[in-house]
Amino acid sequence: MRKFTLSSENIFYIILGAMLLFLITRQAIVSPITHDEVNTIDLSQRSVWDIVTYTDPVPNNHILNTLLLKAGIAVFGDSPLTDRLFNILFFIPFFIFAVLISKLLFNELWIRLAFVLMISLQPYLLDFFGVTRGYGISVALEMVSLYYFFLRLKSSEFRPLVLSVIFAALAVYANFTLMNYFIPLVFLLAFHSVMLHGKTQKKLIQKDIFLLLAVSVALVMLCYLPFTRMIGTNQFVYWGSTGFFTDTVKPLIISLRSGTEYFGWSHEKVSGIVTDIVILVFLSGLILIRYQKEKKYFLYSGVLLLSVIVYNHLQFYVLDIPFLNARTALFFIPLVVLFMGFCLQAVWHKNMTLSLVMSMFLSILAVQHFIRGFNVKSPYEWGYDETTYDVLNEMNDIVNREQIPKPVKVNCHWIFYPSLSYHIKYQYADVFELVPYHKDIQAESDARFYYTEAQELEKLSAKFEPVKDYGWRSRFLLKSK
Structure with missing residues (x-):
């Protein structure tokens, strides 16, 4: 690890990281607890044994996150901020190791900046550091693992190997879909060990392989019951079986859009343009890499990304596990951006001006998208819960103003x-x-208030009238007539 100096570049990273941490924290404070978080919070009240064995097999149980949440509630109590505390804190290693990776692998300033900005200014990804889910934690641990993976390639020391595989395993425990990253990583680390030590240092190879197997076996033992219970209860119902691009790539790009408007373009057009940009950068690097003397990191990065994609297909065709959806595929972001960085570096060695223009274009694109796409009031995925506080305050005001007897049925x-x-x-x-949970429209409900979506208005109109609308008239608070 390089010695830290207070250069202008590092000052920029400190300011950027502090700003993002502030915005994530503010979002965590002002946004209501969301739909999926409530299930996670409820699960955290179970015993540690029930959590780690998936006694209640629901996909909201991202085990490492649930355990941290349980510890946080025990120490700090249950509140929106404390429930999300560990997720907020995991942004710090996520950002620090993004910077460390850029400094380890890229010599050119503009490529380092492009890498850090493309990684850290993704509104959709940042949302998951402000909610109590395992996705943000898992990507942060993946970043740490990637740093030590490339440090292992660079230094050939044993310690980076240990840290890379351990942090990858922890990433899986934070979100099981990171198994798509863990298994290809283990195979690449084993391959590198064989290539590094050759036939003359078999004991060192055995030492490396033993470590990789030990961590893998330990992870399998920890994940066996949760995996089998998830499969047995069909917890992959929200994933897809059409194809990798249709079920994973396109939904991920659409979600990364975070509802941001681009010239009136449809989701289809935006996903197509983003895919074209990524492919163009990839092709530029693949064509021009022959002019770069050092190709090892470029090749390992490309093979790692390709292996993850291949593993995802094998998982579908061999194990009948569907293709990932948007939020479960977030771990692809560091892998794709990393290879884009190597491609920009390959272009730099042949045409500095072209690489500079490409790096600046991607950096500006990332900055403007963050400015326009990040919503400090609510995470994009659960935007429908943004107005929970407003609805409760409105109902409370009406109750106090009209002196309605309490408790009031909702x-x-x-x-x-x-x-x-x-x-x-x-x-x-x-x-x-609150009336017990139900999925039907209860037009004859005796509740004083009814909070619902716009499409249910007509069926409820006989007994309820609108009081206030939210989200551009997509949600309505109704009151009994």
């Missing part, structure tokens, strides 16, 4: 139930009584 569309139930429990338990 009904809602099923998608709003988890967030409302959490905040009613901790803030309005003596004011509101």
Whole structure:
């Protein structure tokens, strides 16, 4: 690891990292607990044994995240900020190791900047450091693993090998879909060990392979029960079986868009343009890499990305596990951006001006997208829960103004139930009584308030009238007539 100096580049990284940490923390403070977080919080109340063995086999149980959440609640209590505390903190190693990777692998300033900006200014990815889910934690651990993977390639020391595989295993424990990264990484580390030590140092090869096998076996033992219970209860129902591009690549790009408008373009067009840009950068690097003397890191990065994609296909065709969806495929971002960085470096060795233009274009694209796409009030994935506080405050004002006897019965569309139930429990338990969870439209409900989506208005109109609308009239708070 290079000695830290307070250069202008490092000052820029410190300011950028501090700004992003502030925005993530602010989002975690002001945004209500979301639909999926409530299930995770409920799971954290179970015993450690129940959590690690997946006794309740729901996909919200990202085990490492759930265990950290359980510890956080035990120490700090249950509140939106403390529930999300460890996720916020994991942004710090995520960003630090993004910078360290750039300094380890790229000699040119503009390529380093492009890499860091493309990695860290993804609004959709940053959202997961502000919610109590395992996705952000897993990508942070992946970043640490990647740094030590390339440090191993560079130094040939044993310690980076140990750290790379251990952090990769922890990433899997934070989010099981990182198994798509872990297995190809282990094979590449084993291959590198054989190539490094050759036939003359068999004991060193055996030492490396033993470590890789030991960590892999330990991980399999930890994951066996959760995996079998997830498969046995069909927890992959939200994934796809059409194809890798249709089910994984396109949804990931659309989600990375974070609802940002680009010239009125459709999701199809945006995903096509982004794919074309990535392919163009890849092709430029693949064509011009022959002019670069050092090709090892370029090749290992490309093979790692390709191996992860191949493994994802094998998992589908051999194990019948569907293709990943957007949020479960977030770990592809570091792998793709990393290889893009190597491609920009390959172009640099042949045409510095072209590489500079490409790096600046990608950097500007990342900056403007972050400015326009990051919503400090709510994570994009759960935007429908952004107004939970507003709805509760509006109902409370009406109750106080009209002196309605308490507790006041509240009904809602099923998608709003988890967030409302959490905040009613901790803030309005003596004011509101939430109707039990249901998925049908209860037009004859005796509730005083009904919070629902726009498409249910007509069926509820006989007994309820709108009080206020939210989200560009996509959600309505109704009151009994």
